[in-house]
Amino acid sequence: MSYTIQQALIPVEDGYTTVDVQIENDRIAAIAPQLPINGTAIDGKNKLLLPGFFNAHTHSSEMWQRGMIPPVPLELWLAELYDFAPLDPEQVYLSALGTAVETLLSGGTSVVDHLVLIPGKEIETVAAAVRAYREIGIRAFVAPLIQDEALTAGIPTGGKEVEKEAFFRSTNEILAMMKDVVTQFHRPEEGINLLVAPTGIQLCSDALFTGCIELSDRYNLCRHSHLLETKAQQKLAREKYDCSAVEHLKQIGYLNDRTSLAHCVWLDDDDIAILAKTKSTVVHNPLSNLRLGSGIAPILKYRQAGINVSFGCDGSASNDSQDLLEAIKIGSILHTVTDPDYRHWITPRQAVEMASCGGAKGLNVSDTIGTLTVGKKADLVVYNLTNLSLLPRTDPIGLLILGRPTQVVDSVWVNGKQIVSGGKLTTIDIDELRQKLFHRSQWSSQRQSKTVTDIEVRYRAVMGL
Amino acid sequence: MSYTIQQALIPVEDGYTTVDVQIENDRIAAIAPQLPINGTAIDGKNKLLLPGFFNAHTHSSEMWQRGMIPPVPLELWLAELYDFAPLDPEQVYLSALGTAVETLLSGGTSVVDHLVLIPGKEIETVAAAVRAYREIGIRAFVAPLIQDEALTAGIPTGGKEVEKEAFFRSTNEILAMMKDVVTQFHRPEEGINLLVAPTGIQLCSDALFTGCIELSDRYNLCRHSHLLETKAQQKLAREKYDCSAVEHLKQIGYLNDRTSLAHCVWLDDDDIAILAKTKSTVVHNPLSNLRLGSGIAPILKYRQAGINVSFGCDGSASNDSQDLLEAIKIGSILHTVTDPDYRHWITPRQAVEMASCGGAKGLNVSDTIGTLTVGKKADLVVYNLTNLSLLPRTDPIGLLILGRPTQVVDSVWVNGKQIVSGGKLTTIDIDELRQKLFHRSQWSSQRQSKTVTDIEVRYRAVMGL
Structure with missing residues (x-):
């Protein structure tokens, strides 16, 4: 599959710039302003693209x-x-x-x-x-x-x-x-x-x-x-x-x-x-x-x-x-x-x-992933900067890292495959996962761990508590 | 307005219990299992109610x-x-x-x-x-x-x-x-x-x-x-x-x-x-x-x-x-x-x-708000415990406080008035707010503060930096 992310913001040394990014198969094929559309077009406007x-x-x-x-x-x-x-x-x-x-x-x-x-x-x-x-x-x-x-x-x-x-x-x-x-x-x-x-x-x-x-x-x-x-x-x-x-x-x-x-x-x-x-x-x-x-x-x-x-x-x-x-x-x-x-x-x-x-x-993979570089594997994340938790507009990376972003991930590619689109997983059914996690568990607030009881005295003594 | 929140979990000394809660005008009117519905019925099942x-x-x-x-x-x-x-x-x-x-x-x-x-x-x-x-x-x-x-x-x-x-x-x-x-x-x-x-x-x-x-x-x-x-x-x-x-x-x-x-x-x-x-x-x-x-x-x-x-x-x-x-x-x-x-x-x-x-x-208002008590003002929050970020089910308050809950607030009342319902504000248009915050701001990553430049030397000297 190929994708062209259009008009996304990416960080550059002295701020941000707007670029198109082409993904071909598992790789980042091109990063430049106004590239021709190759494969599926993805609207990157008002979005931040990061590795x-x-x-x-x-x-x-x-x-x-x-x-x-x-x-x-x-x-x-x-x-x-x-x-x-x-x-x-x-x-x-x-x-x-x-x-x-x-x-x-x-x-x-x-x-x-x-x-x-x-x-x-x-x-x-x-x-x-x-x-x-x-x-x-x-x-x-x-x-x-x-x-x-x-x-x-x-x-x-x-x-x-x-x-x-x-x-x-x-x-x-x-x-x-x-x-x-x-x-x-x-x-x-x-x-x-x-x-x-x-x-x-x-x-x-x-x-x-x-x-x-x-x-x-x-x-x-x-x-x-x-x-x-x-x-x-x-x-x-x-x-x-x-x-x-x-x-x-x-x-x-x-x-x-x-x-x-x-x-x-x-x-x-x-x-x-x-x-x-x-x-x-x-x-x-x-x-x-x-x-x-x-x-x-x-x-x-x-x-x-x-x-x-x-x-x-x-x-x-x-x-x-x-x-x-x-x-x-x-x-x-x-x-x-x-x-x-x-x-x-x-x-x-x-x-x-x-x-x-x-x-x-x-993890010894920095030659193939971890940066926005042509030729590297496309492990990419696009953040929606129009989400309320990232507004008003200031420094996108400052907002993302120092703020408390909520539901801001719009799209994710791993190895060139898009697995999140419009904030939703495309590969699994989240509701089904939710149901299974719910039904295999129950609310509870008290339980007694035997091992904790066994070792607590020794722990407190050794640690001087 | 009156409300009856049905079958919500609330914390009690030795865990949790399921109750109905009646709100009348600005107050909590009753807290007990299986109350008659008074006013609007609110489904509290699989939800946690807290002040x-x-x-x-x-x-x-x-x-x-x-x-x-x-x-x-x-x-x-x-x-x-x-x-x-x-x-x-x-x-x-x-x-x-x-x-x-x-x-x-x-x-x-x-x-x-x-x-x-x-x-x-x-x-x-x-x-x-x-x-x-x-x-x-x-x-x-x-x-x-x-x-x-x-x-x-x-x-x-x-x-x-x-x-x-x-x-x-x-x-x-x-x-x-x-x-x-x-x-x-x-x-x-x-x-x-x-x-x-x-x-x-x-x-x-x-x-x-x-x-x-x-x-x-x-x-x-x-x-x-x-x-x-x-x-x-x-x-x-x-x-x-x-x-x-x-x-x-x-x-x-x-x-x-x-x-x-x-x-x-x-x-x-x-x-x-x-x-x-x-x-x-x-x-x-x-x-x-x-x-x-x-x-x-x-x-x-x-x-x-x-x-x-x-x-x-x-x-x-x-x-x-x-x-x-x-x-x-x-x-x-x-x-x-x-x-x-x-x-x-x-x-x-x-x-x-x-x-x-x-x-x-x-704030000197503990006689009227801050706890789930009959007669107190109804400033209440209902959390949806079926949200993925609060699953699997364990201790609801542990999940809420130690986890990273995302979009879990289902309903909010202040002074007996419901202002959040189904996770949405009922009193203002969030999209309009988002638009206004967006249009009154712009992305930027660099600016020079004159005052910082003026005082930084003095600050560093006094603080021994």
Whole structure:
């Protein structure tokens, strides 16, 4: 299919300009004023055209628990999350659709799904998510979340002897499963990419990390992981390695220019230097970090050190949404409190670049997506600037990033295929999705997590609460 | 008019219950299961009913500059804002409508408009805003923003001799204007309330505060002001009074249980004790505080001291939206970073109470609005829980406060009058408003503020940048 978007505003160095954009097959074929119409004409008048953003870290199936978990720190939140995790691959399919819809309708064309696997149904879980992303047409980076230690291993001991629970599956079994998943589902040319993604140093052995490095090298896969999301994890890393988690990951060779690391809240200056040197990417999840009390990631320092930073929503149970524009806004304005010199603050244009270019760079696809460039893949979003939430007219990107845009996404193309038109998904039936999400859930405000009760005393003691 | 809302969910102590709610004239007449239909029947099934929230601090005419001002601190931002402030009362009318629309469609039924006055057209400015609020039907607390010192007086001198610019109008003239405005427009029974609202210690003489106290006592008006929004203001207060701004306001008698104070970012423990003792209300504007780098207000400390706290969006040029749910979400989750003990963190239900009850208390109307209570004024909001952004079904209030609800407000009543139905305003033509905002503005991304250029060097020097 071919398209010609006519008279859209695009940002240029000293403001905006009005151009036509031709899309041919999966690529941007031309960008210039007054091009001949090729294929379907799209009215871009009073609209802003930007490269698609990346929702660079999320966990789609958390959507089943959004709005539900009270305000508690990650370690307790995680215990409750896992006690009530969905166990049916059909739920995974539906929440992947929901995650994709909210991402697309807030400017995202790519999603990194650090996918929680149903125990015993790992491959079915990945299959369900991949099916959802193929159907809806979003570009997906599926990162099966793996670990080889039990949840309680993630809480520091404070020097006390703590009995180690066994994990229900061996490291080798997990790596074999990952290899299966990669050979079955990794199809970059079709918009489905697999990532290796051990959950983080708090629940993974070195053997698991090393196995992932091998898979990554063998199949040319990007690497993903959580990193130092909480103060407890910083303590734990010291207990486990007697050095920082970042130093350890460097030593075992996990960090490179295809590694993206979610959160990075508790890094010191030495750690920052390592991320810069290894060209690792930081994925900033500001809403989740606030919701779980993890802290404020030192994003301005990362930027000053030349580290690539992109934005993620994180899973819906710690946010509790997948609105990428919200994550970008808060992830931009939050950091004023960490540095009084406003010359370091993130501007709306810089935020757009982080969300598009930065996202692409962190996933090793910046040569093919992430900017409005002829020859690149057409992953594009058109925003309707006549929406009340973007009026009066001032600076379109300022309004989009600093405002609270509501239903402003008019059209979306991924890989040259139009999947949103006139603000509506063209590939799936939203009403049907809504009905299914409704009927598979019920209102509830109270539930008791056994695991939280079990570990809360230890958590409070170790954290000095 | 009478209404019976049927089968709506309302929160009760241990969860939710389904009730019918009768509205008669301006009041809630009954709340109970299965009431007879009185007047118009409203389907409340799969909907959540809550008392309306308060947008407890904003400046409506800033909407003309939203998205426009780069990330700079308040003092420089303000200089640019004033250089390009709207000068036509018709613009004030339109931005007051826009502010009301966004407030209503995000759960607010009351707005405190700390209204920037057009020099020389002060009374026309108030008239324009009042006309907008009457037309749309929102409950309005109009707080004409007054000052009797020039803008540059708001920047600390750092001990240097600085020539004082004269303000263009005398204190007595301003107070006389305020008296006029109050007698012309203060009609609480019709939903239009006037407040006395000197902008803050940074630009107001003691004579102006004292004159406002007299007006407040004479006409039974609530009091409003900015308070210690920035570190610069904290410095300035020390220079001006040789004590804290809070101590000074207490000494001159400005603080009482009808005084609401916007921001309160830079207060120490003694200041907090004064606010608690005087029963003053803090209005928290988290998005503006982040956007302008003002800091994080110590909201958890205020709550622990027993101080009433409500939420505001602040003006659209420092936010840059009037979405109250966004302000409530960020104003709830932001404070985890100030206190590691999660038992102090704000729960979604507490946030709802702050936004409704807390708003009413700060404006001395908690005996008549702010809760779902028979006999109180019907300022009510019904949320559609079948909206995709509130699915899957979990805890309705958790979803509403921690999620990113989009177009979920189904119905709104203010003073018993329904002004939103099926998600649409019934009192004004939104498309016409959109057209007018569009045609009176133009896209632009660059402009040069003369005042910013003039004061930036002094600002950076005094702040040690």
